[in-house]
Amino acid sequence: MATVWAEKALLRDGWAENVRIEISPDGLIETIQTGQPAEGHRTGVLLPAPANCHSHAFQRAMAGLTEKRGPDPSDSFWTWRQLMFRFLDRLTPEHVETIAAFVQMEMLEAGYSANVEFHYLHHQPGGLPYANLAEMAERIAAASVTTGMGLTLLPVHYQYGGCDKRALGSGQIRFGNTLDAYAELHAKSAEAIAHLPADSRIGVAPHSLRAVAPEDLGHHVRLAGDTPLHMHLAEQIAEVEEIQAAYGKRPVELVLDSMELNERCCFIHCTQMLSHETDGLARSGAVAGLCPITESSLGDGIFDGVRWFENGGSIAIGSDSNIRISLSEELRTLDYSQRLRDHSRAALATPDKSTGRRLFDAVNAGGATTSARNHGSLAIGKLADMMALKADAVDLIGRGGDTILDCYVFAGDDRMVADVWSAGRHMVTEGSHIGREAIVSAYARTMKELGEAI
Numbered sequence: 328m329a330t331v332w333a334e335k336a337l338l339r340d341g342w343a344e345n346v347r348i349e350i351s352p353d354g355l356i357e358t359i360q361t362g363q364p365a366e367g368h369r370t371g372v373l374l375p376a377p378a379n380c381h382s383h384a385f386q387r388a389m390a391g392l393t394e395k396r397g398p399d400p401s402d403s404f405w406t407w408r409q410l411m412f413r414f415l416d417r418l419t420p421e422h423v424e425t426i427a428a429f430v431q432m433e434m435l436e437a438g439y440s441a442n443v444e445f446h447y448l449h450h451q452p453g454g455l456p457y458a459n460l461a462e463m464a465e466r467i468a469a470a471s472v473t474t475g476m477g478l479t480l481l482p483v484h485y486q487y488g489g490c491d492k493r494a495l496g497s498g499q500i501r502f503g504n505t506l507d508a509y510a511e512l513h514a515k516s517a518e519a520i521a522h523l524p525a526d527s528r529i530g531v532a533p534h535s536l537r538a539v540a541p542e543d544l545g546h547h548v549r550l551a552g553d554t555p556l557h558m559h560l561a562e563q564i565a566e567v568e569e570i571q572a573a574y575g576k577r578p579v580e581l582v583l584d585s586m587e588l589n590e591r592c593c594f595i596h597c598t599q600m601l602s603h604e605t606d607g608l609a610r611s612g613a614v615a616g617l618c619p620i621t622e623s624s625l626g627d628g629i630f631d632g633v634r635w636f637e638n639g640g641s642i643a644i645g646s647d648s649n650i651r652i653s654l655s656e657e658l659r660t661l662d663y664s665q666r667l668r669d670h671s672r673a674a675l676a677t678p679d680k681s682t683g684r685r686l687f688d689a690v691n692a693g694g695a696t697t698s699a700r701n702h703g704s705l706a707i708g709k710l711a712d713m714m715a716l717k718a719d720a721v722d723l724i725g726r727g728g729d730t731i732l733d734c735y736v737f738a739g740d741d742r743m744v745a746d747v748w749s750a751g752r753h754m755v756t757e758g759s760h761i762g763r764e765a766i767v768s769a770y771a772r773t774m775k776e777l778g779e780a781i
């Protein structure tokens with residue numbers, strides 16, 4: 328039984344002081360007592376640590392490489408994607424494992440407890456499956472053993488090169504599976520997850536309405552059962568136009584008309600929605616998986632958080648391309664995008680909750696349903712997924728209650744994070760992952776090998 332003590336803690340029922348929490352050997356919060364003397368591991372401000380709802384780990388190794396304007400005068404998402412395809416042609420299973428471990432380490436150090444990995448790099452260069460169909464999935468799983476991070480693995484189904492069902496291009500053939508091959512891959516991936524700690528989960532991920540046929544979505548829904556189902560949706564204008572031309576409906580209209588939605592459905596981005604789509608999708612119970620730093624980097628557009636929340640919508644936060652991994656910056660970027668669009672301030676706050684508190688609560692709740700993880704708040708019986716901010720952080724001096732979260736989101740950064748636990752595994756102390764040195768040197772070796780890749 329591990330004991331953690333906090334000067335202040337955001338419990339499910341609100342803020343409390345001098346809080347003593349006991350964590351059971353299976354990683355659950357067993358007791359919570361307030362007004363207790365300091366004992367065990369002492370922390371400043373203890374918070375629930377959300378899941379990172381969307382990541383493509385390997386893309387971390389490309390961060391910073393796509394900021395030049397090339398010969399194509401309309402440098403855009405599509406040129407970024409071309410570079411990504413070239414880059415991933417070089418990746419071996421060993422590379423993928425070391426990159427994933429580095430990404431998970433950075434996620435933990437940023438305050439995330441779990442990695443929901445939208446995993447689509449399945450096959451060898453050239454497109455042949457590995458002898459072990461789930462080779463790459465096993466590498467992601469192995470990374471989570473190295474880092475101690477919770478894992479919800481989403482093997483991705485990617486079948487077509489576009490809405491006309493054209494064959495995959497040369498850059499996409501490492502992703503491709505027929506529906507039957509995908510079902511087999513999913514089963515093998517589930518076996519890989521079965522060897523991990525009990526908080527690990529699996530889900531289903533049709534890549535997008537361009538890469539799978541809408542008429543096949545029923546198969547994905549059945550395969551998912553009561554596990555999460557994630558899909559990219561309504562990210563880019565060109566994608567909306569292609570889907571509209573092919574099916575006579577915009578992407579969100581198509582999903583609303585053809586799928587039964589619930590809180591286990593997570594649609595990634597949703598940056599290209601008209602008002603009626605925002606209203607309908609928010610009310611469906613599905614979660615919008617937002618990745619504001621990547622959406623900024625790719626010029627996707629601005630998610631309508633104001634309207635989404637007005638309709639009772641749920642959100643989760645992910646780091647997608649992993650160009651930069653920072654929980655506080657994701658939340659800040661999300662809120663600032665609303666301000667810049669609407670010429671407003673604090674529009675996501677409510678009379679009861681400040682902006683920082685509302686966003687933090689929202690991404691904890693949405694992270695829990697989209698990762699199928701028993702976490703999201705500090706309460707007895709929940710997984711001990713926790714992060715602690717430094718008691719002596721200068722920006723927190725004299726601050727209390729929800730203002731702590733506002734200072735963390737708007738004035739602070741990851742340097743405020745002192746400790747992180749995932750299912751009771753205490754992986755970050757004094758701001759650093761306990762295995763940082765070995766993880767960074769393995770990643771550095773990989774980056775050296777990939778140095779000539781582009």
Ligand code: ZN
Binds near residue numbers: 595
């Ligand atoms: Zn993505």
